[in-house]
Amino acid sequence: MDRRKFLKQSSLASSLFFVPSFVKAFERVAQSQLGYKRLVIIQLSGGNDGLNTVIPYQNDLYYKARPTLGIKKNEVIKLTDEVGLHKSLKPLKQLYDDGHLTIINNVGYPNPIRSHFRSMDIWQTATDSDTYSQSGWLGRYLDQYGKNPHSAIEINDSLSLAMKGETMNAIATQDAKTLYNLSKDPYFKNVIKHQNDAHLSEHNLGYLYKSMISAESSAKYIFETSKTTSSKIEYPNNAFGKQLKTTAQFINSGLETKVFYSALNGFDTHVNQLNSQNRLLGIYANSIDAFVQDLKTNNTFDDTLILTFSEFGRRVKQNASVGTDHGTANNVFVMGGKLKKQGLYNNMADLSHLDTNGDLKFEIDFRTIYATVLNQWLEVNDEKVLNKSFEQLHFV
Numbered sequence: 001m002d003r004r005k006f007l008k009q010s011s012l013a014s015s016l017f018f019v020p021s022f023v024k025a026f027e028r029v030a031q032s033q034l035g036y037k038r039l040v041i042i043q044l045s046g047g048n049d050g051l052n053t054v055i056p057y058q059n060d061l062y063y064k065a066r067p068t069l070g071i072k073k074n075e076v077i078k079l080t081d082e083v084g085l086h087k088s089l090k091p092l093k094q095l096y097d098d099g100h101l102t103i104i105n106n107v108g109y110p111n112p113i114r115s116h117f118r119s120m121d122i123w124q125t126a127t128d129s130d131t132y133s134q135s136g137w138l139g140r141y142l143d144q145y146g147k148n149p150h151s152a153i154e155i156n157d158s159l160s161l162a163m164k165g166e167t168m169n170a171i172a173t174q175d176a177k178t179l180y181n182l183s184k185d186p187y188f189k190n191v192i193k194h195q196n197d198a199h200l201s202e203h204n205l206g207y208l209y210k211s212m213i214s215a216e217s218s219a220k221y222i223f224e225t226s227k228t229t230s231s232k233i234e235y236p237n238n239a240f241g242k243q244l245k246t247t248a249q250f251i252n253s254g255l256e257t258k259v260f261y262s263a264l265n266g267f268d269t270h271v272n273q274l275n276s277q278n279r280l281l282g283i284y285a286n287s288i289d290a291f292v293q294d295l296k297t298n299n300t301f302d303d304t305l306i307l308t309f310s311e312f313g314r315r316v317k318q319n320a321s322v323g324t325d326h327g328t329a330n331n332v333f334v335m336g337g338k339l340k341k342q343g344l345y346n347n348m349a350d351l352s353h354l355d356t357n358g359d360l361k362f363e364i365d366f367r368t369i370y371a372t373v374l375n376q377w378l379e380v381n382d383e384k385v386l387n388k389s390f391e392q393l394h395f396v
Contacts, residue, residue: 036303037377038251040260041138041162044284046267047116048310049277050330051360054103054348057084061351069273069318083348088281091289095335099342100292100301102334102395104369106349108362112312114326116268120311124162126367126386137370138259139165140385141378145258149218152259153250155243163261170259171218174246180223183216222255229253233294240264241287248294251304258378267310273323284308292335302337305377305396309366316351316358328355329362332369334395341395368393 052069056062057076076084077093085092095101111129113119122129126137135143142152143165152170154163163170173179229252235241243262250257264284269276288306295301309332314324329349349360371390374382383389 037379038258038260038300038304039373039378040247040304040306041262042284042306042308043160043261043263044267044280044308044310045120045263045265046269046310047119047312047314047326048267048280048330049269049273049314049324050310051313051316052273052277053086053089053281054105054331055084055086056082056348056351058082059351065317065351067318068322069324080344083344086277086281088278089285091285092333095292096343099339100335100337102339102341102343102345104332104334104345104364104393104395105347106329106360106363107309107332107366107369108312108329108360109365109367110362112328112359112362114312114328116311116326121161123309123311123366124160126370134164135166136160136162136164137385138162138261139169140387141165141259141374141380142168142170144384145378145380148221148256150222150255150257152261153222153257154261155246156261156263160261160263163259170261171222173222174243176219176223176226176246176250179219183219222250225255226250226253229298231294233290233297235290236283236286238283238287240283241290244287244291245294248291248298251295251300252298269314270319270323270325271321288335304336305373306333306335307369307373308333308335313360316354316360327359329360332366334369336396339395341393345393345395364393365390372396
Protein backbone atom coordinates (compact mmCIF):
# COMPACT_ATOMS: atom_id res chain seq x y z
CA MET A 1 0.00 0.00 0.00
CA ASP A 2 1.24 3.49 -0.81
CA ARG A 3 2.05 5.22 2.51
CA ARG A 4 1.33 8.73 1.24
CA LYS A 5 -2.08 7.71 -0.12
CA PHE A 6 -2.93 5.90 3.08
CA LEU A 7 -2.12 8.82 5.35
CA LYS A 8 -3.85 11.32 3.10
CA GLN A 9 -7.10 9.46 2.52
CA SER A 10 -7.79 7.62 5.75
CA SER A 11 -9.66 9.74 8.26
CA LEU A 12 -9.07 7.09 10.86
CA ALA A 13 -5.33 7.18 10.36
CA SER A 14 -5.26 10.92 10.97
CA SER A 15 -6.80 10.43 14.40
CA LEU A 16 -4.63 7.51 15.39
CA PHE A 17 -1.71 9.61 16.43
CA PHE A 18 -3.79 10.25 19.54
CA VAL A 19 -4.21 6.61 20.58
CA PRO A 20 -1.81 4.30 22.40
CA SER A 21 1.24 3.19 20.45
CA PHE A 22 1.01 -0.30 21.87
CA VAL A 23 -1.41 -1.96 24.22
CA LYS A 24 -3.05 -5.32 24.62
CA ALA A 25 -6.65 -4.97 23.48
CA PHE A 26 -9.18 -5.99 26.08
CA GLU A 27 -6.60 -6.94 28.67
CA ARG A 28 -8.41 -8.45 31.61
CA VAL A 29 -8.06 -6.48 34.79
CA ALA A 30 -9.21 -7.51 38.23
CA GLN A 31 -12.10 -5.45 39.53
CA SER A 32 -10.05 -4.58 42.60
CA GLN A 33 -7.43 -3.00 40.35
CA LEU A 34 -9.85 -1.01 38.24
CA GLY A 35 -12.05 0.18 41.04
CA TYR A 36 -14.99 2.46 40.37
CA LYS A 37 -13.55 5.89 40.96
CA ARG A 38 -13.37 8.23 37.98
CA LEU A 39 -11.77 11.61 37.48
CA VAL A 40 -13.27 14.27 35.21
CA ILE A 41 -10.99 17.19 34.32
CA ILE A 42 -12.50 20.38 32.89
CA GLN A 43 -10.21 23.00 31.41
CA LEU A 44 -11.39 26.62 31.10
CA SER A 45 -9.10 27.69 28.27
CA GLY A 46 -7.90 31.26 27.91
CA GLY A 47 -7.40 32.17 31.54
CA ASN A 48 -10.69 32.59 33.40
CA ASP A 49 -10.88 35.65 35.66
CA GLY A 50 -11.00 33.98 39.05
CA LEU A 51 -11.50 37.24 40.92
CA ASN A 52 -14.83 37.78 39.16
CA THR A 53 -15.71 34.11 39.61
CA VAL A 54 -15.20 33.85 43.37
CA ILE A 55 -15.78 37.40 44.51
CA PRO A 56 -14.65 39.23 47.70
CA TYR A 57 -17.75 41.39 47.55
CA GLN A 58 -17.07 43.16 50.86
CA ASN A 59 -13.54 44.20 49.91
CA ASP A 60 -13.24 47.87 48.93
CA LEU A 61 -9.88 47.20 47.25
CA TYR A 62 -11.64 44.87 44.81
CA TYR A 63 -14.03 47.60 43.67
CA LYS A 64 -11.27 50.20 43.62
CA ALA A 65 -9.27 48.05 41.22
CA ARG A 66 -12.36 47.30 39.16
CA PRO A 67 -14.63 50.37 39.17
CA THR A 68 -16.69 49.20 36.19
CA LEU A 69 -15.72 45.54 36.00
CA GLY A 70 -16.37 44.56 39.59
CA ILE A 71 -19.51 42.48 40.16
CA LYS A 72 -22.07 44.50 42.10
CA LYS A 73 -22.81 43.35 45.62
CA ASN A 74 -26.50 42.86 44.91
CA GLU A 75 -25.67 40.55 41.99
CA VAL A 76 -23.30 38.26 43.87
CA ILE A 77 -24.49 34.81 44.95
CA LYS A 78 -23.40 34.93 48.58
CA LEU A 79 -21.53 31.97 50.02
CA THR A 80 -20.33 33.67 53.20
CA ASP A 81 -20.48 37.15 54.67
CA GLU A 82 -17.36 38.00 52.66
CA VAL A 83 -17.28 35.78 49.58
CA GLY A 84 -19.73 35.05 46.78
CA LEU A 85 -20.03 33.48 43.34
CA HIS A 86 -20.57 35.15 39.99
CA LYS A 87 -24.28 35.38 39.23
CA SER A 88 -23.96 33.01 36.25
CA LEU A 89 -22.81 30.27 38.62
CA LYS A 90 -26.15 30.07 40.40
CA PRO A 91 -26.59 26.35 39.58
CA LEU A 92 -23.45 25.67 41.65
CA LYS A 93 -24.95 27.19 44.80
CA GLN A 94 -26.92 24.03 45.56
CA LEU A 95 -23.77 21.94 45.15
CA TYR A 96 -22.04 24.28 47.59
CA ASP A 97 -24.90 24.07 50.09
CA ASP A 98 -24.98 20.26 49.83
CA GLY A 99 -21.26 19.99 50.55
CA HIS A 100 -20.42 18.83 47.02
CA LEU A 101 -18.17 21.75 46.06
CA THR A 102 -14.74 22.73 47.32
CA ILE A 103 -13.18 25.98 46.13
CA ILE A 104 -9.39 26.15 46.38
CA ASN A 105 -8.12 29.73 46.13
CA ASN A 106 -4.77 31.22 45.11
CA VAL A 107 -3.61 28.23 43.07
CA GLY A 108 -0.56 28.67 40.86
CA TYR A 109 3.13 27.82 40.63
CA PRO A 110 6.51 29.49 41.26
CA ASN A 111 7.88 31.86 38.63
CA PRO A 112 4.59 32.11 36.72
CA ILE A 113 4.42 32.46 32.94
CA ARG A 114 1.75 34.65 31.33
CA SER A 115 1.81 32.99 27.92
CA HIS A 116 -1.32 30.93 27.25
CA PHE A 117 0.53 28.14 25.51
CA ARG A 118 3.43 27.89 27.92
CA SER A 119 1.31 28.19 31.06
CA MET A 120 -1.10 25.56 29.75
CA ASP A 121 1.85 23.29 29.02
CA ILE A 122 3.02 23.72 32.60
CA TRP A 123 -0.41 22.85 34.00
CA GLN A 124 -0.77 19.90 31.64
CA THR A 125 2.71 18.45 32.17
CA ALA A 126 2.97 19.31 35.89
CA THR A 127 6.55 20.51 35.45
CA ASP A 128 8.43 23.53 36.78
CA SER A 129 8.09 26.72 34.74
CA ASP A 130 11.64 26.32 33.37
CA THR A 131 11.24 22.65 32.46
CA TYR A 132 9.81 21.25 29.23
CA SER A 133 8.18 17.86 28.82
CA GLN A 134 6.66 15.91 25.95
CA SER A 135 4.42 13.93 28.29
CA GLY A 136 1.45 15.08 30.34
CA TRP A 137 0.67 14.19 33.93
CA LEU A 138 -2.35 12.08 32.97
CA GLY A 139 -0.37 10.48 30.15
CA ARG A 140 2.26 9.45 32.67
CA TYR A 141 -0.53 8.10 34.86
CA LEU A 142 -1.52 5.95 31.89
CA ASP A 143 2.08 4.85 31.39
CA GLN A 144 2.16 3.56 34.94
CA TYR A 145 -1.39 2.41 35.55
CA GLY A 146 -3.31 2.34 32.25
CA LYS A 147 -4.83 -1.06 31.63
CA ASN A 148 -6.70 -0.60 28.35
CA PRO A 149 -6.60 1.64 25.27
CA HIS A 150 -9.63 3.38 26.73
CA SER A 151 -8.32 3.93 30.28
CA ALA A 152 -8.53 7.67 29.59
CA ILE A 153 -10.70 9.51 27.05
CA GLU A 154 -10.64 13.13 25.98
CA ILE A 155 -14.01 14.30 24.66
CA ASN A 156 -12.50 16.13 21.72
CA ASP A 157 -11.21 15.54 18.20
CA SER A 158 -7.59 15.98 19.23
CA LEU A 159 -5.57 15.10 22.28
CA SER A 160 -4.24 17.55 24.85
CA LEU A 161 -0.65 17.30 26.05
CA ALA A 162 -2.00 16.35 29.48
CA MET A 163 -3.21 13.03 28.06
CA LYS A 164 -0.06 12.06 26.18
CA GLY A 165 2.30 9.62 27.85
CA GLU A 166 5.76 8.37 27.00
CA THR A 167 4.58 4.89 26.01
CA MET A 168 0.82 5.26 26.07
CA ASN A 169 -1.69 7.93 25.05
CA ALA A 170 -5.34 8.46 25.80
CA ILE A 171 -8.03 8.27 23.12
CA ALA A 172 -9.67 11.41 21.75
CA THR A 173 -13.24 11.20 20.50
CA GLN A 174 -16.42 13.24 20.75
CA ASP A 175 -18.73 10.44 19.76
CA ALA A 176 -18.49 6.68 20.25
CA LYS A 177 -20.39 5.87 17.07
CA THR A 178 -18.18 8.10 14.94
CA LEU A 179 -15.06 6.49 16.39
CA TYR A 180 -16.49 3.05 15.72
CA ASN A 181 -17.41 3.94 12.15
CA LEU A 182 -13.91 5.27 11.56
CA SER A 183 -12.52 1.97 12.74
CA LYS A 184 -14.36 0.33 9.83
CA ASP A 185 -12.78 2.65 7.27
CA PRO A 186 -11.86 0.66 4.12
CA TYR A 187 -8.27 1.84 4.24
CA PHE A 188 -8.10 0.57 7.80
CA LYS A 189 -9.30 -2.83 6.62
CA ASN A 190 -6.71 -2.74 3.87
CA VAL A 191 -3.96 -2.31 6.43
CA ILE A 192 -5.32 -5.27 8.38
CA LYS A 193 -5.26 -7.28 5.18
CA HIS A 194 -1.63 -6.37 4.53
CA GLN A 195 -0.45 -6.57 8.13
CA ASN A 196 2.32 -9.02 7.30
CA ASP A 197 3.73 -7.00 4.42
CA ALA A 198 7.31 -5.96 5.05
CA HIS A 199 6.73 -2.33 4.21
CA LEU A 200 4.49 -1.90 7.25
CA SER A 201 7.58 -1.78 9.41
CA GLU A 202 9.03 1.08 7.37
CA HIS A 203 8.51 4.79 8.01
CA ASN A 204 6.74 4.17 11.31
CA LEU A 205 3.92 2.25 9.63
CA GLY A 206 4.51 -0.58 12.07
CA TYR A 207 3.67 1.84 14.86
CA LEU A 208 0.63 3.00 12.95
CA TYR A 209 -0.58 -0.56 12.44
CA LYS A 210 -0.29 -1.39 16.13
CA SER A 211 -2.16 1.79 16.97
CA MET A 212 -4.95 0.92 14.58
CA ILE A 213 -5.38 -2.54 16.09
CA SER A 214 -5.66 -0.97 19.53
CA ALA A 215 -8.05 1.68 18.26
CA GLU A 216 -10.29 -0.88 16.57
CA SER A 217 -10.64 -2.88 19.80
CA SER A 218 -11.31 0.20 21.90
CA ALA A 219 -13.69 1.74 19.38
CA LYS A 220 -15.83 -1.39 19.34
CA TYR A 221 -15.77 -1.73 23.13
CA ILE A 222 -16.60 1.96 23.75
CA PHE A 223 -19.44 1.93 21.21
CA GLU A 224 -21.03 -1.34 22.28
CA THR A 225 -20.76 -0.55 25.99
CA SER A 226 -21.89 3.08 25.93
CA LYS A 227 -24.87 2.52 23.60
CA THR A 228 -26.57 0.54 26.36
CA THR A 229 -27.17 3.78 28.28
CA SER A 230 -28.96 6.96 27.25
CA SER A 231 -29.47 10.09 29.31
CA LYS A 232 -32.90 11.30 30.36
CA ILE A 233 -31.49 14.61 31.57
CA GLU A 234 -31.81 17.68 29.37
CA TYR A 235 -28.42 19.26 28.72
CA PRO A 236 -27.75 22.76 27.35
CA ASN A 237 -27.65 22.73 23.56
CA ASN A 238 -24.02 23.73 23.12
CA ALA A 239 -20.72 22.01 22.44
CA PHE A 240 -19.66 21.90 26.09
CA GLY A 241 -23.01 20.51 27.20
CA LYS A 242 -22.66 17.79 24.58
CA GLN A 243 -19.17 16.95 25.88
CA LEU A 244 -20.49 16.43 29.39
CA LYS A 245 -23.49 14.46 28.13
CA THR A 246 -21.12 12.11 26.32
CA THR A 247 -18.96 11.86 29.44
CA ALA A 248 -22.01 10.97 31.56
CA GLN A 249 -23.04 8.33 29.03
CA PHE A 250 -19.59 6.77 29.20
CA ILE A 251 -19.56 6.80 33.00
CA ASN A 252 -23.13 5.58 33.48
CA SER A 253 -22.70 2.73 31.01
CA GLY A 254 -19.92 1.28 33.15
CA LEU A 255 -17.14 1.96 30.69
CA GLU A 256 -13.80 0.95 32.20
CA THR A 257 -12.34 4.44 31.89
CA LYS A 258 -10.68 6.15 34.81
CA VAL A 259 -10.05 9.65 33.43
CA PHE A 260 -12.14 11.97 31.24
CA TYR A 261 -11.00 15.34 29.91
CA SER A 262 -13.08 18.21 28.49
CA ALA A 263 -12.54 21.89 27.75
CA LEU A 264 -14.52 25.11 27.40
CA ASN A 265 -12.77 27.80 25.37
CA GLY A 266 -13.01 31.59 25.16
CA PHE A 267 -11.85 32.92 28.54
CA ASP A 268 -9.19 35.32 27.22
CA THR A 269 -11.24 38.37 28.17
CA HIS A 270 -9.06 41.40 27.41
CA VAL A 271 -12.02 43.40 26.07
CA ASN A 272 -15.59 43.82 27.36
CA GLN A 273 -15.21 41.00 29.81
CA LEU A 274 -18.56 41.25 31.55
CA ASN A 275 -20.70 39.90 28.72
CA SER A 276 -18.22 37.24 27.66
CA GLN A 277 -17.67 35.86 31.14
CA ASN A 278 -21.39 35.98 31.93
CA ARG A 279 -22.08 33.82 28.90
CA LEU A 280 -19.20 31.38 29.40
CA LEU A 281 -19.74 30.84 33.11
CA GLY A 282 -23.43 30.28 32.37
CA ILE A 283 -22.56 27.60 29.82
CA TYR A 284 -20.21 25.99 32.32
CA ALA A 285 -22.57 26.07 35.32
CA ASN A 286 -25.70 24.91 33.49
CA SER A 287 -23.81 22.06 31.83
CA ILE A 288 -22.29 21.01 35.16
CA ASP A 289 -25.73 21.10 36.75
CA ALA A 290 -27.13 18.71 34.12
CA PHE A 291 -24.03 16.50 34.37
CA VAL A 292 -24.28 16.15 38.14
CA GLN A 293 -28.01 15.42 37.92
CA ASP A 294 -27.26 12.73 35.35
CA LEU A 295 -24.63 11.11 37.57
CA LYS A 296 -26.85 11.29 40.65
CA THR A 297 -29.74 9.72 38.77
CA ASN A 298 -27.50 6.81 37.86
CA ASN A 299 -25.80 6.54 41.28
CA THR A 300 -22.36 7.37 39.87
CA PHE A 301 -21.83 10.82 41.38
CA ASP A 302 -20.21 9.60 44.61
CA ASP A 303 -17.59 7.74 42.58
CA THR A 304 -16.81 10.69 40.31
CA LEU A 305 -14.49 13.58 41.12
CA ILE A 306 -14.77 16.70 38.92
CA LEU A 307 -11.86 19.14 38.83
CA THR A 308 -12.02 22.48 36.98
CA PHE A 309 -8.95 24.64 36.30
CA SER A 310 -7.71 27.43 34.04
CA GLU A 311 -4.11 28.04 32.97
CA PHE A 312 -3.88 31.33 34.91
CA GLY A 313 -6.02 34.03 36.45
CA ARG A 314 -6.24 37.67 35.41
CA ARG A 315 -4.70 40.90 36.66
CA VAL A 316 -6.38 42.43 39.70
CA LYS A 317 -6.76 45.83 38.04
CA GLN A 318 -9.09 46.15 35.09
CA ASN A 319 -7.61 47.46 31.84
CA ALA A 320 -8.70 50.37 29.64
CA SER A 321 -10.88 48.06 27.52
CA VAL A 322 -13.07 47.01 30.46
CA GLY A 323 -11.35 43.65 30.51
CA THR A 324 -8.45 42.04 32.32
CA ASP A 325 -4.98 41.03 31.21
CA HIS A 326 -3.07 37.85 31.95
CA GLY A 327 -2.37 37.26 35.62
CA THR A 328 -1.16 34.45 37.83
CA ALA A 329 -2.96 32.71 40.70
CA ASN A 330 -6.50 31.44 40.26
CA ASN A 331 -9.16 29.28 41.87
CA VAL A 332 -9.79 25.59 41.27
CA PHE A 333 -13.21 23.97 41.70
CA VAL A 334 -13.47 20.40 42.98
CA MET A 335 -16.87 18.66 42.96
CA GLY A 336 -17.92 15.28 44.25
CA GLY A 337 -20.20 13.44 46.61
CA LYS A 338 -17.51 12.38 49.06
CA LEU A 339 -15.51 15.55 49.73
CA LYS A 340 -13.75 15.74 53.08
CA LYS A 341 -13.40 19.51 52.98
CA GLN A 342 -16.44 21.32 51.62
CA GLY A 343 -16.89 24.99 50.78
CA LEU A 344 -13.95 27.38 50.77
CA TYR A 345 -10.79 25.33 51.26
CA ASN A 346 -8.71 28.40 52.12
CA ASN A 347 -8.99 32.16 52.37
CA MET A 348 -9.19 34.53 49.43
CA ALA A 349 -6.04 36.37 48.39
CA ASP A 350 -4.96 39.46 50.31
CA LEU A 351 -5.58 42.32 47.85
CA SER A 352 -3.43 44.65 49.92
CA HIS A 353 -0.36 42.46 49.37
CA LEU A 354 0.02 41.79 45.66
CA ASP A 355 3.22 40.81 43.90
CA THR A 356 5.45 43.36 42.17
CA ASN A 357 3.38 43.14 38.98
CA GLY A 358 0.09 43.76 40.74
CA ASP A 359 -0.95 40.11 40.60
CA LEU A 360 -2.33 37.76 43.22
CA LYS A 361 0.32 35.83 45.12
CA PHE A 362 -0.03 32.11 44.71
CA GLU A 363 -0.40 30.09 47.90
CA ILE A 364 -1.06 26.53 46.71
CA ASP A 365 1.01 24.81 44.04
CA PHE A 366 -1.38 23.20 41.57
CA ARG A 367 0.70 20.03 41.66
CA THR A 368 -0.29 19.49 45.28
CA ILE A 369 -3.85 19.18 43.98
CA TYR A 370 -2.72 16.67 41.36
CA ALA A 371 -0.78 14.71 43.98
CA THR A 372 -3.86 14.60 46.20
CA VAL A 373 -6.09 13.41 43.38
CA LEU A 374 -3.63 10.74 42.30
CA ASN A 375 -2.86 9.40 45.76
CA GLN A 376 -6.12 9.83 47.62
CA TRP A 377 -8.68 9.47 44.83
CA LEU A 378 -7.15 7.32 42.09
CA GLU A 379 -5.10 5.52 44.78
CA VAL A 380 -1.80 5.39 42.92
CA ASN A 381 1.74 6.54 43.66
CA ASP A 382 1.66 10.25 42.86
CA GLU A 383 5.45 10.59 42.93
CA LYS A 384 5.80 8.06 40.11
CA VAL A 385 3.48 10.15 37.97
CA LEU A 386 4.67 13.65 38.89
CA ASN A 387 8.35 12.70 39.12
CA LYS A 388 8.57 14.67 42.34
CA SER A 389 7.07 14.62 45.81
CA PHE A 390 4.49 17.26 46.70
CA GLU A 391 2.65 18.03 49.89
CA GLN A 392 -0.91 16.81 49.70
CA LEU A 393 -4.14 18.57 50.57
CA HIS A 394 -7.17 17.13 52.33
CA PHE A 395 -10.29 17.55 50.21
CA VAL A 396 -10.92 13.90 49.20
